[in-house]
Amino acid sequence: MLVVEKNALTEEIEGLVEKLGNDRSALLKILHEIQKKHRHIPDFAQQEIARLLDIHPVEVYSVISFYAFLNTEPKGRNLVRVCQTITCDMLGKKALCDAITREIGCNFGESTKDHKFHLEYANCLGLCDEGPAMAVNEKVYTKLTPEKAVAILNDIK
Numbered sequence: 001m002l003v004v005e006k007n008a009l010t011e012e013i014e015g016l017v018e019k020l021g022n023d024r025s026a027l028l029k030i031l032h033e034i035q036k037k038h039r040h041i042p043d044f045a046q047q048e049i050a051r052l053l054d055i056h057p058v059e060v061y062s063v064i065s066f067y068a069f070l071n072t073e074p075k076g077r078n079l080v081r082v083c084q085t086i087t088c089d090m091l092g093k094k095a096l097c098d099a100i101t102r103e104i105g106c107n108f109g110e111s112t113k114d115h116k117f118h119l120e121y122a123n124c125l126g127l128c129d130e131g132p133a134m135a136v137n138e139k140v141y142t143k144l145t146p147e148k149a150v151a152i153l154n155d156i157k
């Protein structure tokens with residue numbers, strides 16, 4: 001007799017559906033849990049979520065695309081966010097961004113090939129009088145120069 005093992009991801013999603021519900025209102029919570037564990041929502045997970053919630057996969061994908069904290073590809077382990085809002089912009093954001101992209105070797109909106117960093121723009125980080133500002137994961141750095149930013153990233157490397 002042929003025994004087909006159920007995919008581990010399917011089992012995981014079935015468990016989440018059981019815990020969080022099988023209607024549309026559970027979709028975001030389920031996506032959140034998958035993102036937390038896998039650092040992205042794989043294509044197969046999107047298909048399985050759609051199947052188990054009885055919705056179209058396009059609906060799942062459109063929710064993922066809408067929320068910045070959900071993504072279909074794994075992001076780098078360290079999230080680097082540079083404030084792009086006007087005060088930081090006037091205080092030298094451009095030079096900072098140029099130095100950062102040169103140093104870690106990827107553009108904004110991308111992750112490095114070794115998955116150490118993911119680079120993004122952020123809107124105001126709440127420390128406008130101390131710009132330009134950058135956050136690495138939960139920690140915010142202020143009054144940055146290109147040299148200081150590069151040194152911070154090198155410490156993490």
Ligand code: FES
Binds near residue numbers: 083084089125
């Ligand atoms: S404008 Fe950059 S922290 Fe507020």
